[in-house]
Amino acid sequence: MKKYLCTIFLTSLMSFGAAQAQNVKNAIVGVGAFTCGDWTEARSGRGTPILASATETWAQGYLSGSNQQYSAEYVTLPSVSTINAYLENYCRQYPLKRIHEGLGALYAQLAKEGVR
Structure with a gap:
């Protein structure tokens, strides 16, 4: 009986988490x-x-995905060192923001400037 109740509880908990997500x-x-x-x-x-190293790869994937999702014409994406330099400046100004927010700001700037 305990095993049965535990299974029901865990299943309910997982369903709730999936619904929240x-x-x-x-x-x-x-x-x-x-x-x-x-x-x-x-x-x-x-x-x-x-x-630090995982961010480089994640950032390139995030920006590439943004290119696929948002651009009729693809934006030319910067090098890893340029991405890092941008994030350093952004993160210095906004230490409580998330990395994806900095990358979103970078992509918006590239798209606005028409870097093709």
């Missing part, structure tokens, strides 16, 4: 969900070292 629009998971402060700390060597 469906109600969240534009949910970001992975590296992009970390704060700029986390990323800055990782790049300085004081935080989680893998976060």
Whole structure:
């Protein structure tokens, strides 16, 4: 009986979590969900070292996906070093913002400037 009740409870809990996730629009998971402060700390060597390198790959995927989703004409995406420089400046100004917000701002700027 205990096993049966535990199974029902866990199933209900998982269903509730899935329903909650469906109600969240534009949910970001992975590296992009970390704060700029986390990323800055990782790049300085004081935080989680893998976060700094993982961000580079995640950022390229995020920007490439934005290109696919939002542009009739593709925006020319910057190099990894340019992305890092942009994020450094953005994160210095907004340490509580998320990495994906900085990348969204970068993409918006590139699209506005018509970098093709």
